Amino acid sequence: GDSVTQMEGPVTLSEEAFLTINCTYTATGYPSLFWYVQYPGEGLQLLLKATKADDKGSNKGFEATYRKETTSFHLEKGSVQVSDSAVYFCALYSGAGSYQLTFGKGTKLSVIP
Amino acid sequence: NAGVMQNPRHLVRRRGQEARLRCSPMKGHSHVYWYRQLPEEGLKFMVYLQKENIIDESGMPKERFSAEFPKEGPSILRIQQVVRGDSAAYFCASSPNRLATDTQYFGPGTRLTVL
Numbered sequence: 440g441d442s443v444t445q446m447e448g449p450v451t452l453s454e455e456a457f458l459t460i461n462c463t464y465t466a467t468g469y470p471s472l473f474w475y476v477q478y479p480g481e482g483l484q485l486l487l488k489a490t491k492a493d494d495k496g497s498n499k500g501f502e503a504t505y506r507k508e509t510t511s512f513h514l515e516k517g518s519v520q521v522s523d524s525a526v527y528f529c530a531l532y533s534g535a536g537s538y539q540l541t542f543g544k545g546t547k548l549s550v551i552p
Numbered sequence: 553n554a555g556v557m558q559n560p561r562h563l564v565r566r567r568g569q570e571a572r573l574r575c576s577p578m579k580g581h582s583h584v585y586w587y588r589q590l591p592e593e594g595l596k597f598m599v600y601l602q603k604e605n606i607i608d609e610s611g612m613p614k615e616r617f618s619a620e621f622p623k624e625g626p627s628i629l630r631i632q633q634v635v636r637g638d639s640a641a642y643f644c645a646s647s648p649n650r651l652a653t654d655t656q657y658f659g660p661g662t663r664l665t666v667l
Contacts (some may be wrong), residue, residue, distance in 0.1 A: 482643055482660040538608045539597035
């Protein structure tokens with residue numbers, strides 16, 4: 440079945456540090472890939488997405504590239520801010536007769552001044 | 553354009569009581585998905601509904617849980633005879649079409665606490 444594996448958290452970074460959160464997946468067919476962000480006490484917000492191999496999703500300084508050869512969709516940001524502190528979820532939609540998003544367990548990021 | 557709305561935001565129930573969670577999708581969206589998030593876990597799919605139809609309930613527990621999305625009004629997730637293990641955040645999402653490359657838009661969630 441479909442699955443998403445994210446790097447374990449929590450991750451603590453200083454402001455302006457470089458961020459990478461690893462995400463790999465297993466899926467049938469050619470899935471669409473997503474990163475969602477959850478701020479404390481809130482629901483999930485779509486951060487970025489990519490729908491085919493080699494696509495790069497980007498938003499608010501975050502980027503992720505859909506790598507079919509390594510089945511990965513790593514999230515990166517060049518310079519994090521305190522306001523980026525949140526839980527980040529990698530997710531996929533396989534589209535192979537499925538109607539659901541499959542999520543990773545989430546990675547909690549804390550950015551300290 | 554209002555986003556996905558869920559109420560209540562917080563719900564406390566005693567063991568054995570019933571919990572009703574409501575979800576109003578975004579305007580123009582006719583596809584609703586329910587997910588459950590247990591502490592320290594990712595979201596797990598429960599059920600997918602279109603108006604008046606359950607399309608996929610493969611993630612729903614076989615007992616005590618039910619969902620509906622009537623022609624008029626919000627989608628309802630109903631949990632009968634709640635137990636402590638039902639304590640979780642329940643999120644609703646909606647999309648304008650069946651999810652392919654369409655994005656699912658999430659509500660703020662209902663945090664259920666069972667005493």
